[in-house]
Amino acid sequence: xxxPTDKQIEEVLAGIATPEDAKSVAEWFTTEEGSDYLEAAMxxxxxxxxxxxxxxxxxxxxxxxxxxEQIRKNIRMKKLKRxxxxxxxxxxxxxxxxxxxxxxxxxxxxxxxxxxxxxxVDKGERIQIMFQDGTRVYINSDSKLKYPKKFALNSREVYLxxxxxxxxxxxxxxxxxxxxxxxxxxxxxTSFNVQDYPENxxxxxxxxxxxxxxxxxxxxxxxxxxxxxxVYNKESSQCAISxxxxxxxxxxxxxxxxxxxxxxxxxxVKVLNRWYDVDFKIxxxxxxxxxxxxxxxxxxxxxVLMDLEKIAPVKFDYNEDKKEVIVRxx
Numbered sequence: 122x123x124x125p126t127d128k129q130i131e132e133v134l135a136g137i138a139t140p141e142d143a144k145s146v147a148e149w150f151t152t153e154e155g156s157d158y159l160e161a162a163m164x165x166x167x168x169x170x171x172x173x174x175x176x177x178x179x180x181x182x183x184x185x186x187x188x189x190e191q192i193r194k195n196i197r198m199k200k201l202k203r204x205x206x207x208x209x210x211x212x213x214x215x216x217x218x219x220x221x222x223x224x225x226x227x228x229x230x231x232x233x234x235x236x237x238x239x240x241x242v243d244k245g246e247r248i249q250i251m252f253q254d255g256t257r258v259y260i261n262s263d264s265k266l267k268y269p270k271k272f273a274l275n276s277r278e279v280y281l282x283x284x285x286x287x288x289x290x291x292x293x294x295x296x297x298x299x300x301x302x303x304x305x306x307x308x309x310x311t312s313f314n315v316q317d318y319p320e321n322x323x324x325x326x327x328x329x330x331x332x333x334x335x336x337x338x339x340x341x342x343x344x345x346x347x348x349x350x351x352v353y354n355k356e357s358s359q360c361a362i363s364x365x366x367x368x369x370x371x372x373x374x375x376x377x378x379x380x381x382x383x384x385x386x387x388x389x390v391k392v393l394n395r396w397y398d399v400d401f402k403i404x405x406x407x408x409x410x411x412x413x414x415x416x417x418x419x420x421x422x423x424x425v426l427m428d429l430e431k432i433a434p435v436k437f438d439y440n441e442d443k444k445e446v447i448v449r450x451x
Contacts (some may be wrong), residue, residue, distance in 0.1 A: 125149050130158075150255055240266045242283070244398035247375070252277075255290035256297065259375035262395040263318070284316040286372050289331075304353060308333045313345075314372040320391075324353040327371045335360070370416075379425060381413045386435070389413050390448075397422045399439070404449040408435045 125133075125146045133146040149155040242248055242260045249259045252268070254277060260266055264283025272278070278298040289297045291310025299306040301317045301324060311331020317324045326335060328345045335343040335351055343360050345351050348368055353360045365371070370380045379396065381389055386409050390401045399422065403409065411433035417425050426437040426446065438447040 122149060122152065124154065147251060150251065155255065237267050237269055237280075239268075242266075244395050247377070249375075252290075254292065254295075257288040259286040261285060261316075261374055262398075281315065281317065283318055284314070284374075286312075286314045286375050288312045302355070303338050305336050306333050307336055322354060322356050324351075324355060325371075326351040326353075327365065327368055329368060329372070373416075376418075377420060378416065378418045381415045383412050383414055385409070385412050386448075389429070393422070393425070393446075399444045399446055401446045401448055404447055407450055408433075408448050411435055 125142070129142045129146055133143050146155075150158075240248070240250060240260060242262060242264045244263045247259070247261055249257060250266075251257050252272075254272065256277070258266060258279075261284035264281070264285060266285060267280035269278065272295070275295060276298060277292075277295055278300065280300045282302070285299075287297070287299065287308075289308050289310050289312070293309045297308050297310075299308075299315060301315070302319070304324060306313070306315060306326060308331060311333055312329040313331070313333055314327045314329075315325070324335075326333070326345060327350045328347050330347055332347075333345050335345065335353060337343075337358075343351060343353070343362065345362060348364055349362050350365045350368070350371070351360065351362045367382075370382065373380050379392065381392075384392075390403075393399070394401060413429060413432050415425075415428055415432065417428055423439060426439060429435070430437060430451075434451045436449050436451045438449070439445075440447070
């Protein structure tokens with residue numbers, strides 16, 4: 122695609138662009154040229170901040186009010202405002218909606234006064250967001266992503282509960298850290314899927330490109346290479362890493378594709394509950410013994426249930442009014 126003008130880019134970074142220009146520039150930022158531009162701009166501005174406020178760093182604690190007064194004396198507010206917008210963690214007036222359309226502005230105050238912001242993705246929804254450094258995140262149903270309004274000068278750090286796929290912009294000087302419930306994933310630039318739902322006993326990480334480390338609170342690290350799948354058991358603290366021949370299937374959810382491979386019915390029910398926000402009532406325990414292999418890009422729950430019924434002698438009766446599926450033997 123064509124490169125936006127410098128004026129359009131500056132207006133987007135300053136938060137004053139029209140919706141049309143914001144969308145165009147955001148799409149360009151997803152290209153290799155746009156990602157390189159963002160990384161270079163972030164590096165320049167972070168170095169500028171370090172140089173201009175170096176005298177504010179002291180080796181002892183000082184009251185926050187005194188620090189604020191010192192900042193005001195050393196930095197003109199107009200310049201500070203410009204820089205802060207450029208190094209803000211969150212881009213953009215535009216958020217790309219993947220799957221079901223939702224109004225994120227009702228849930229997320231992108232330019233509020235709180236230290237952290239949070240994206241909450243309800244059941245039945247999936248979204249994609251972009252950070253100003255060029256990093257893209259696809260967030261799956263029933264998940265939360267917490268992030269600071271501004272990334273630190275030397276790191277980029279977020280907090281995840283649920284499942285997300287990260288395409289991290291490369292920047293060796295500013296590692297990207299995904300904090301889970303205890304462990305953390307450290308990267309500099311890579312593509313990977315991570316799943317850590319509170320009700321699941323396992324953390325599952327699948328790496329497509331680059332290199333990552335799963336770091337435990339004890340500082341023990343588990344390096345993961347491209348094509349590998351890491352499973353960390355939160356109860357036993359045991360970790361297993363294996364090679365995967367069909368790694369892509371594990372993150373096809375971000376393309377609105379449901380994939381089951383030798384998946385036990387209880388696990389399949391969990392996935393469908395998140396995707397469609399419906400409850401499953403098991404009337405016959407024998408149904409739980411069956412496993413399913415299925416790939417479906419159909420967004421209608423009724424069609425997915427019909428496909429499941431072709432695999433095993435299990436019947437799925439969907440009551441749309443009650444948002445409930447009765448599971449029994451045929």
